[in-house]
Amino acid sequence: MERSEAVKKESRLNSLRRCLTMPMARPSFAASDSPLTIFYGGKARVYNAIPPEKAQAIMVIAAAAAEAAKVGAPAEHNAAEVLGLALTRSLSLQSSTAEGGQSTTPNALFMLQTELPIARRHSLQRFLEKRRDRLANKTPYASAMSPNNMEVVSEGSPKLT
Amino acid sequence: MSARTLNRVMSFGISDLALEFVLGYVDDPRDREAVSLVCKKWYQIDALSRKHVTIAICYSTSPGRLRRRFPNLESLQLKGKPRAAMFNLIPEDWGGYVGPWIREIAEAFNCLKSLHLRRMIVKDEDIRVLVKARGHMLESLKLDKCSGLSTDGLLLVARSCRCLRILSLEESSISGNDAKWIHELAVNNSVLETLNFYMTELRVAPEDLELLAKNCRSLVSLKISECDISYLISFFLIATKLEEFGGGSFNDQVGDLDKYMKIQFPPKLCCVGLIFMGKNEMEILFPFAAALKKLDLQYTFLSTEDHCQLIQRCPNLEVLEVRDVIGDRGLEVVAQTCKKLRRLRIERGDDDQGLEDEQGCVSQAGLSSLAQGCLELEYLAVYVSDITNAALECLGTYSKNLCDFRLVLLDREQRITDLPLDNGVRALLKGCAKIRRFALYLRPGGLSDVGLGYIGQYSNNVRWILMGNIGESDRGLLRFSQGCPRLQKLELRSCCFTERALAMAALRLPSLRYLWVQGYVASPFGNDLLLMARAFWNIEFIPPKHDVNETEDRRGNIESQAQILAYYSLAGKRVDCPDSVIPLHPA
Numbered sequence: 015m016e017r018s019e020a021v022k023k024e025s026r027l028n029s030l031r032r033c034l035t036m037p038m039a040r041p042s043f044a045a046s047d048s049p050l051t052i053f054y055g056g057k058a059r060v061y062n063a064i065p066p067e068k069a070q071a072i073m074v075i076a077a078a079a080a081e082a083a084k085v086g087a088p089a090e091h092n093a094a095e096v097l098g099l100a101l102t103r104s105l106s107l108q109s110s111t112a113e114g115g116q117s118t119t120p121n122a123l124f125m126l127q128t129e130l131p132i133a134r135r136h137s138l139q140r141f142l143e144k145r146r147d148r149l150a151n152k153t154p155y156a157s158a159m160s161p162n163n164m165e166v167v168s169e170g171s172p173k174l175t
Numbered sequence: 176m177s178a179r180t181l182n183r184v185m186s187f188g189i190s191d192l193a194l195e196f197v198l199g200y201v202d203d204p205r206d207r208e209a210v211s212l213v214c215k216k217w218y219q220i221d222a223l224s225r226k227h228v229t230i231a232i233c234y235s236t237s238p239g240r241l242r243r244r245f246p247n248l249e250s251l252q253l254k255g256k257p258r259a260a261m262f263n264l265i266p267e268d269w270g271g272y273v274g275p276w277i278r279e280i281a282e283a284f285n286c287l288k289s290l291h292l293r294r295m296i297v298k299d300e301d302i303r304v305l306v307k308a309r310g311h312m313l314e315s316l317k318l319d320k321c322s323g324l325s326t327d328g329l330l331l332v333a334r335s336c337r338c339l340r341i342l343s344l345e346e347s348s349i350s351g352n353d354a355k356w357i358h359e360l361a362v363n364n365s366v367l368e369t370l371n372f373y374m375t376e377l378r379v380a381p382e383d384l385e386l387l388a389k390n391c392r393s394l395v396s397l398k399i400s401e402c403d404i405s406y407l408i409s410f411f412l413i414a415t416k417l418e419e420f421g422g423g424s425f426n427d428q429v430g431d432l433d434k435y436m437k438i439q440f441p442p443k444l445c446c447v448g449l450i451f452m453g454k455n456e457m458e459i460l461f462p463f464a465a466a467l468k469k470l471d472l473q474y475t476f477l478s479t480e481d482h483c484q485l486i487q488r489c490p491n492l493e494v495l496e497v498r499d500v501i502g503d504r505g506l507e508v509v510a511q512t513c514k515k516l517r518r519l520r521i522e523r524g525d526d527d528q529g530l531e532d533e534q535g536c537v538s539q540a541g542l543s544s545l546a547q548g549c550l551e552l553e554y555l556a557v558y559v560s561d562i563t564n565a566a567l568e569c570l571g572t573y574s575k576n577l578c579d580f581r582l583v584l585l586d587r588e589q590r591i592t593d594l595p596l597d598n599g600v601r602a603l604l605k606g607c608a609k610i611r612r613f614a615l616y617l618r619p620g621g622l623s624d625v626g627l628g629y630i631g632q633y634s635n636n637v638r639w640i641l642m643g644n645i646g647e648s649d650r651g652l653l654r655f656s657q658g659c660p661r662l663q664k665l666e667l668r669s670c671c672f673t674e675r676a677l678a679m680a681a682l683r684l685p686s687l688r689y690l691w692v693q694g695y696v697a698s699p700f701g702n703d704l705l706l707m708a709r710a711f712w713n714i715e716f717i718p719p720k721h722d723v724n725e726t727e728d729r730r731g732n733i734e735s736q737a738q739i740l741a742y743y744s745l746a747g748k749r750v751d752c753p754d755s756v757i758p759l760h761p762a
Binding site: 067068070071072073074075076077078079080081082129130131132133134135136137138139140141142145146148149152 | 474
């Protein structure tokens with residue numbers, strides 16, 4: 015039982031590790047001027063260039079683990095410590111030279127970009143992709159979006175241009 | 176003695192047997208729930224006689240609990256992944272494994288005849304266990320938007336389930352390239368009424384469909400994957416009882432349109448949806464267009480004008496599904512022609528100019544015509560390019576039968592005629608008192624906090640709400656949460672609410688049992704979410720994901736913001752979370 019708990023915690027850490035080490039495809043805004051500082055076991059570590067969303071994710075997970083530790087049995091308490099320890103370990107993969115602890119305004123850091131593009135239904139998306147493929151196959155040399163193409167599509171029988 | 180007390184005393188004079196007979200006629204799950212709350216005896220009788228259960232999220236309970244309470248179930252529906260999975264927002268390995276449920280079904284549910292799995296992961300091994308135990312009595316199997324299985328699994332079903340009347344695999348992700356399973360189905364089954372593998376990539380051989388039509392004389396509904404329908408000429412001649420056909424495809428070779436003109440459709444066919452159908456091919460529908468009750472044009476190549484030409488021949492249409500290429504002009508035709516219309520879905524077409532008809536967008540004009548013309552409308556889902564309060568007021572005035580309303584405002588136009596939509600939304604909800612499902616996806620400025628308060632105030636009957644880009648601040652959400660007395664399931668996307676407000680709202684909404692959020696204002700130290708922590712309330716967190724391996728094109732981009740999923744559960748913490756899902760509470 016204990017062993018499987020440990021396994022689960024390990025996979026939590028893996029998830030955290032992956033969360034932290036995956037490169038960003040497109041930073042939502044300037045990867046933080048504000049470093050992330052973690053105090054643990056009497057030591058402080060400072061981490062630069064952690065994107066705000068990742069920093070927030072770390073904190074949500076840590077906060078939940080701490081909550082669980084408050085009400086839980088000793089086993090859970092240990093788990094929270096392990097988690098906390100591992101947070102430090104995994105963050106250390108990205109740590110750079112500590113800079114002077116600058117205080118950050120929570121608001122600026124955590125106003126995450128919230129306007130999301132409208133998501134497309136999977137089935138429609140596949141259809142639209144297939145339609146583009148059919149268009150491309152029919153008139154590979156035509157320029158992308160010309161009225162002629164539209165006619166071709168809606169009439170069903172291609173007029174070879 | 177008050178009337179109520181008298182009633183209760185009298186009910187105890189009814190014998191158990193009589194009670195069972197009476198309850199046998201009570202099917203509605205809400206009525207059944209009420210029955211089970213009267214007293215222990217009524218609870219027990221309901222439990223032993225309950226025929227159908229729908230479990231809206233499979234992690235809210237356990238297979239064992241289901242078995243202990245309803246051992247004689249004949250029909251079970253299970254849903255796995257959150258609805259957002261249909262929009263590519265949920266990791267494939269999120270969960271929803273059917274394995275534990277199948278094992279319980281195999282061991283204990285001896286009366287089960289019908290199984291419907293939606294957005295779940297179903298492996299071939301699960302199918303093997305299921306058909307070994309229940310194959311001989313399974314009458315209906317629906318794998319709806321599922322994944323994880325292959326044609327080997329389908330082969331097992333085809334060979335073992337000879338009583339199967341309904342087999343549906345719509346939109347499921349099934350690997351494997353052979354079509355043997357259809358052949359086996361045709362050979363082993365003679366009672367099949369419905370076969371559906373629409374929107375799958377399964378291969379199909381026309382000869383097998385012909386064999387199926389010959390052997391299953393009760394076949395009334397067939398929806399297939401892509402297969403040129405000129406190969407189905409013989410099939411259509413044999414399947415004389417067919418009422419519904421979907422799928423197929425048209426392959427635009429140069430010339431040779433005659434091959435499609437040769438098709439003779441079965442005489443009772445009234446529900447049709449043909450993939451890649453273009454303007455010339457749609458003429459094959461004209462001979463029986465007047466008999467059409469259901470028409471699916473979402474996957475066709477028709478222009479606005481084509482839609483007008485076709486729909487004006489369909490006065491008996493009850494269900495219509497299209498993309499917004501139908502345009503306001505097409506909706507005008509619908510309003511004038513389709514007086515019996517009950518369900519209308521208007522999906523979103525391509526964003527690129529030139530790929531869709533210029534007239535292909537829907538606005539307040541089309542909606543107003545529709546409301547006034549189609550008074551029987553019960554379900555309306557629409558992507559609009561422009562909207563006004565007046566159009567929503569019009570719906571509120573005329574669409575008195577509306578039960579399900581979904582509106583998404585596209586981001587094509589910079590300027591929208593009339594925002595915010597506060598008054599229109601209020602009029603709509605006040606006027607359409609039967610609405611149980613409601614979705615509103617706008618843009619910043621689309622609905623103010625006052626408007627959000629209106630939704631709360633006038634949503635007496637609403638059970639499910641999806642909102643995107645609405646409200647201005649936490650105040651709006653808190654006002655909203657003071658209303659919506661029956662709201663069970665809430666989905667929020669791209670809103671500006673803080674974790675604290677979300678938690679407060681979740682605690683305040685009296686009927687809430689499921690909450691999904693993507694896009695919110697995070698708390699500085701990540702602990703505000705836990706304000707909603709309480710017994711039996713699971714909170715899961717999906718951290719933001721940036722995967723460079725996934726191609727990031729305009730429409731398929733996988734980069735995603737953090738998500739919160741919270742739901743009531745009697746089963747405790749999930750034990751099968753992938754790395755991408757973190758249980759916060761219980762942690």
